[in-house]
Each structure stands twice: as C-alpha cells, then as structure tokens.
Amino acid sequence: MQIDTLSEFLTGAGTDFRLYDLGRRLQPLVRADFAAIEAGQRPYPWPLQQHAWLAVAYWQRAGLSQPYIWFLKIPLDERGLLSNGAVKHFLAALVEQLGQEPYAPLSEQQQQQLAGTPFTFQPPQDKLAAFHARLSRDLGRPPSAYYPALLDYLDDPARSDWQQLGLQGLADLAARLGDDEALAAQLRRSLWRLPEPVRLALLAQCEHHPLPAGLVEDLLGAISGELERANPDEARIGLLLRATAGSAPSPGRSNKIASLLALAPGQTLMLTLAARLWQELTEESLLLAYLAQLAERHPALFNGLFAELVSIPALRPLILANLHNPQLPASLRQALGGLFPAARG
Template identity: 35%
Template sequence: MSDQIATLGQLLDGAGTQWRAFDIGRHITKLDKKQFLAIEQAQVPYPYPLAGHAWLAIQFWDTKASKEPYVWFLKFPLDEQSMLVSASRDHFADMVIQALGTEITGEQADGKLDNNPYVFTPNANKLAAFNAQVKVLLKQPASQYYEHAQLYFSGKVGFDNWQSVALQGIADFALRLDSDTNLSNLQKAWPHLPVEVLQPLSAMLEHVEIPTSMSKLLVDYAQTAINNSDTVAITAALRSISKGQAQGLCAQLVDTVLSSPAGQDSDVLLTIAGRCFKQLENPERLHVFMDNCAHHQQIDELFPSIFADLVAIPTIRPHLLGLLRKENRSETLARAIGRLFS
C-alpha cells in the first residue's frame, strides 16, 4: 500500500480526511495546499526553515464524523537548499501506515504515534496560539479562559492581578483582536501591562496580522523603551509587530532598533532574525543587521548561529551570500565572515 503513497497529502486524502497544513516554526502560517504539494515534491524550498527543519502542524478530520479535528505536529529535516528530505517524510508515512493502516482517525489512532521520531510537542506558547487560531478558523468558541482575559485587558480586575489570567486566555484574546472591544482595550492597556503578561502576549501577537493602529502604538512604545534601554520591552514590541499588516512600520522599527545601542543586544538580534526575518530580505538592512551581529561582544557563537539560521531562508539566502563578496564591509564584519570559513 505504501508504494502508492508519495506524499502526506495523498496519505491524508487516501484516508478520506479533510486537512490543512501550517508552518509553526517562526510564525503560525497556513500553507496553501498547492504550495504544500510543491514542497513535498521538492519542487520548491521550504519557505520558513528553522534550525534545519520544517516544523509543521497538520490538522485533519474525518468528513463522516463531526468530532474535533486531529493534529500531527511534525518536524522534518531539510537539506542545504532548504528542500524537504523526502526519505524522512516517506519513513514517517510508512510508520503511520504500519501503525494505523488507513484508519488515521478515531479511538484506535490515539497514542499510536507517541514515539514517532518525527512527532514533537510545541512549547506552551506555540500550543496555546495554535489552539486559539484553529478555533477562530473553525468558527468555534474560544476556551473557557477567554472571558477572564477580556476582563483583565479591559482593566477591570487590575493589571497587577495577572496571576489569574491563563496562557490560553491570553492566546484567545490575541487571536480575536477583531472581536468586541478587544483591540481598543489592548491599546489602552498596553502601557500598563507588567512584564509577566507582556512576554506571553507578544508570543501570541507574533502570529497575528495586527492592524496598523496597533503597529503605530508599538513603534512609539519601542522608542520609549530604546530611550530607557529596556530590551525586554523592545523585544516584546518587535515580536508583536513582526506579522502586522503594516510591514513598513515593522521595517521602520527594525531600522530604529538597529541604529540604537540596543541594536547589538543578543536577545534583540535573535528576535529580529527569528521573528522580523522578512525585513532582512532588504540587502541594505541585512548588511546593517549582520554588521551589528559581528560587533556583538558577549556571545562568540552569535554571528555564526544567526548566519546559519538566515542563510537557510530562501528569500534571504542570495542576499546573505552576496554579502560575502561585498567590498565595503567593516573590518569587524569581514573578520566575522572570515571566521565562518576558517
């Protein structure tokens, strides 16, 4: 039977399921089925590699049953050109068929793939954000924690009383900014939020195409944080704005941060590489960014690790390789590049 299965899409179709695929490595991004098929057939590189892998969530459900959808969280290796290593995908498909046959939904499927080497469990933030996004897509009600989160962000329970706000509630709130008065409440609340809320909230907003008004607020907020040398607030702003509708404002914020003293902080640099990576498709900004990485003093491995991370992203790779041949580089950047090949 496995001879007839060339892709995960075929496996899922053959089992009679409806399905959709998401990248969940950097941002949670729904992958178009045509795009996913092209990735599976190694016709195009994986668009969002992270640590040499494709990080996927495959959500599927039995068309005959109306139960909750099933989700596989899968991690597949990529080659040097960021193409999917099809042998790993084939191995996974074979293991599924051996364990489950074509009955991949229902009670008999529960727990059968727990020890599968390609299955992983996302961290708590990613899991909460994914659950919230799926409920929005399926037009299902949010979790039981949502209403209390709404109450918290409205300021009615006091911003210091954050201990009672569940992570899933924060995720549901962030993924439903277009509901009720959530957006206006968040904008009023933002300057008053303690770091214990700001950090998980920004880990949710990085998956949301926030509206322009919120991005404007974040640019102003980050400027104050730069003046105060508050790197925690700067990274929260960068994460929150990274997938926003106003990518020009995101670019503006990245430029402002890179030209400030905070622009050589390791957490800030790693946030830009991991979340605001689309802004690094601009060759001049990429040059400034890599120069900042080269000038970072505290962590020896920061430059090579960020280089390895970014060179795998297909839209950045040619510009980064172009930087290797660029003549007007600082001596510090030239030395850092030289060490990559020594």
C-alpha cells in the same frame, strides 16, 4: 497504491486538513504551497535548525468533527527541500498504527509508538496555546472557556484577580485582534494598565498573529519611549518588537529596526531579529546593517545566526549576492571569510 506524501495520505483517507508552521513562530501554510514543497518544487519557506516544524490538523470531510493533530519535525536537505526518506519513514509508521484511517482511535501503546518516531515533537505551552487559538478561529469554532473571563478582566482589570486568567484565553484574544476592531480598540485602551505578567504573556502571544495597524504603531511607539529612558531595557524592547512579528513588514517597523541597529544592539535584540523578524531583513540595507553589527559586536553568534539566516529562502539569494561585496565593513568581510574554515574544521 504507494503513498509518498502527507497530502496523498490525508486526501486518500477522505479527510480535510490545514497546515501550520510552528518553527520560528506560528504561520499558516497554504495547502497548494505545501504540495509544491512535497513535490520538491520549492524549498521549505521557514526552516529552523534544518527542519520543518509542522502542525497538521485534519478531520473527516463528512462533518467538522473534533480535529486530530500531528506535530511533525521533518528534516530538510542542504537545499532546504523536505527529506523524502523521512516522510516515507513517518508514513510507514503511520500506516502501521492507523491503516488507511487517520481518524481511527489509537490505543495508548500505539500513541506512544507513533510519538516515539524521530519525526514528532511537543510544542512549548505558549506556542501550543497560540496554535489552538488560531485553529479554532480559522475553523469558525468558538474560543476556549477561558476567553469570556479574559474579556471581563480587560473591561475592568481592577475588578478581578489576574492570576486566575488562563494562557489559552490570552492566546484566543491575540488570535482575534486582527479581525475585531472593537476588541483591538479595547486592548489599546487597556494594555498599559495591565499587570506586567499579563502584559508580557499577551505580547508573547501577539507575535504569532497579524495585528491591527494602530496596535502595531502603539507597540513601536512604546519602543521609542523606552529608548528615551536613561537606561533602556533591551529585553522589553525585544518583546515589544517581537509582538509585531506576525504583522506584515511596514516602513514604520523597518525604520524602527534601522534605528535600533544604529544603537549598538545587544545579544537579545540580535537574536530577536533573526528568530522572529527575518522578513524585515529582506530589505538589503537592513540585512547588511544587521550582519555588520553581528560581526562587529557579537562574533561568537555570527556563524550560528548566519547559518540560520542563509537557510531561509527569502534571504538566501540576497546573502549570497553580497558574500564578495567589496563595500562591506572589514569586520564583516573577515567574519564571512572565516565561515568556510569553520565549516571545514
């Protein structure tokens, strides 16, 4: 029997599996949605650089053994659909190395051969930590060995050396904030007392997970406090805003983004919005304000960021509907008009 999709291969081999997107940030991908994507019935929802960046965790159905993990970088076509040829190429390499048993042990040479295909990648350490924390939580497994020491540290930051903390412990904490009200309350009490390196690393982990509403409000409030300073630190504002990215869009965050866009945002904030908070740009007024600022103040970034945003299925129809909007600012109309000559060149 010919196997054309990852789902068919994993199901036929008697495994259970979970899927996550690791492109712009960590996001779970529902299996039914992925089946529709594999069938070409819908575009990939979170493309990055014309690829789907997938983490596939699978295990034998007979018992929840240690999951096996693939990190796959699959090209997308101009419509945002998975490249069937690329998937079949990867599956052919997979069957060559593993046969029909994806949990069979691999020799070092086989691992290198499989990693040598153009469809695998190695995530950066911070995203890898976020993925392992989320997978452990989703599978009901305990957090890493670094987690207890982190909880002790949060209880009394002055009692121990923060440099002994592990990144995986911070990732475990961020992954559990949305489910544990007591833990979230403890962090809200401790967050602004943490040494800056610890706070920055923790906020970077928070962007991959939904946060409690109270913590999101604290982070947005900290942005307001930064804006009141004589010389606001845009990098800090961007980090605080990014930390809320895994949480659902909200009026409070939309209003904060609107106010930031009205203040001549720099490159850092514009990149942050496109890379992490594109879901807020599904609000037309925010999208048009963003594109207007991009065209007016950051023309060198316009073509690249426009191409990324228009590739996102949730934004594409809204962007295309406004390409010829006569009410757009002149600078934005000019930037849009220059896209096609740039593409031909």
